[in-house]
Amino acid sequence: MTEILTTHAGSLPRSPKLIDANAARPVGADGLTPEPTDEFREVLRQAVADVVAKQRSIGISIPNDGEYGHLMGSAVNYGSWWSYIFDRVSGLELTGDDHFSSEPVRSSPGNVRLTTFPDRRDWTTFADAYQDPTSGITVGTQVTFPAATGEIAYSEAGRELGQQDIANFRAALDASGYERGYLAALSPGSGSRIVDDHYGDEDAFLDAWVEVMRPEYEAIAAAGLIVQIDDPSIAENWDQINPEPSVEDYLAFTRKRVDAVNRALVNVPTEQTRFHLCWGSWHGPHTTDIEFRHIAPLLLEIDAKYYSFEAANVRHEHEWTVWEQLELPEDKVIVPGIVSHATNVVEHPELVAQRLERFARIVGPDRVIGSTDCGLGGRIHPQIAWAKLESLVQGAEIASKRL
Template sequence: MILHPLSTQIVGSYAKPQWLARHQKMRALDGSWWRPEPEVLQEAKRDAVRLAIYEQERAGIDIVTDGEAQRAAWDRDFFGALSGVDIEHTEVAVVAAEEHHHHHRDETGWEEYSEIGRVKPIVTGPLQFQRSVATNEVLFAKSVARQPLKVAMAGPLSLSQQLVDRHYGDEEALILALAAALNMEMRALQAAGADILQIDEGSWHFDVDLARRVGQRAIARMVEGITVPTIVHVCYGYSIVYKEKSPSALYPEVLQLLSDCPVTGISLEYEQPSHTPDILSHCGNKHVLIGLLNLGDHEVESADHVASRLRAAFDVVPAERLHPCSDCGMWFLPRDVAYGKIKALVEGTRKARNHVEKTFTNVGALA
């Protein structure tokens, strides 16, 4: 099993270099996110992948990602796999001013991020899988990485919220069509060599009623035929946008719903909202990727703090099913901060591992 006890990893994205991308344009549909000229863009993306994997492996991370350096947004790139989505013609979603003011960081440039995110492509016909978006990403990352590779992709609920439906007229039908198409992408990434596949589903938390109605069916459809370990990641949203986080009364229910899905594990945000170990009980018997890095500030956690949080979690989830992780994506952090944080994650995990080693008959599984 690739998910050996206390496997360290990050959610998906790692610090993306400023020379590669204009961070405030992450959600742009027109390619304006990228800084390099078109003729050198592919090389630049791959160099950023090399950096991301190098830093994860240098820090001692057990399961790496490509840092998601080859794509812009975590979700919108996958529209390129589908027919029936018109990216050229878009509509602008209206967001309540009070909600926008409450959640949005008042920083130069991030208003643009928010405005771009409200521009949504239109569903004009049946959604059909046309080609894999990320197969080449996986093939290249596998050629570079020495450690097992985790690959994340957007989930059907979250993608449905980024679209304006002019075809199905039924939200559940749209989501299940997305799930069927994304299943083809997952199969392609599995065939390309992905060791672990992760489904990013922030909308499970942002719209729990939708998750109750169709979430479990959508996940089940998406993982059909997938034999590598599968993870579902549900968080509170990027810290660069949601700067204030406190424990959500709905989060336990979200985890409980996921615990009944046919997936290997659940990746949850834990550190910044200051969750306590009791919330982990809602994950059932799944593997748990516990977020131990607060991405809302540039302070690097101490190894002792990481170890302390992990040791407390052992009272609820045994080390065999517990995996130290970041809270969410790290793309917006300065590289020195991101590296310091993942290094602390590894060192803290080593301290906690020493604490529990004696409880294992097969100590080699923890080495």
């Protein structure tokens, strides 16, 4: 029997103890970086050991550290996958000028530019629903993001935090008997979405983020771990361009960000790399998401072995048929989302099996790893999140037996 493996997209629910310990840490003089303490380090170390052990007990094949080193000080948080890097990069400053407070930016043919977060086309199309607290739409707690006010660089503090994540995770893997696991890291393109008050040139700012992120990728790979590049921007940027651009203009805009990922990964073995694409984890209509068929070929240009993407939520589940037209190179593996972060309904194991079988019949069961659409931590209740992972494993077992 060919076993279909399971994993997840990254963030897992934090314990109240870890959230409280993070929220209680004093912030340094830059207003961004929480001061580390021995007490917090121990809380974090034990939390990582516990979450890896829990993944083992459920039966997850390829675990991570729950992104616990990507710190959250509240139970609801949609942005720690991105904001964690602000603790690790010099040249950033809280200026009050961010993507929530700035004026909207308009694009034109041949001149694609990101606008502000509140000016997203999905948010403006459904403005009444977004502003109604009873609508069920959630985007997480919006925080003030820094701007680049000087030359950015991966700081010494960043290297220490990265090594702390690696050490905690390696120890937890060994304790739970895992042979492999992955750590998530921000993409250069997603990093470059913060406000640039220094470089004054989009391409130069993107190039700077390539140099910033390369040390983190290389450190993770050097420890024998898989590097997951988190890059919602490849798909999500489409909704943050106003008015809607042509597909051709968007692909030209996005290809620069794909090239940036590849340049940052130049010293990381392809077999130790996986790439995560999504359309943004907020719980909203998503009617302005770009179709997967437009960007899937570009996805395969990224120098990774594993490709993680949303395939379970109701806006994108139908797009599994893309793989009937798009040939997956023989040395590549797809990691589709099989359970969703966007609903409190726990998927039935039989539905999980059916979804996995769709992909397995196209590319082969040995080239499919069942996953989640996005990270579950900070987005749905912990009890529901763990139930979804249990259902994922049960469904993979059903599919494996049938295939």
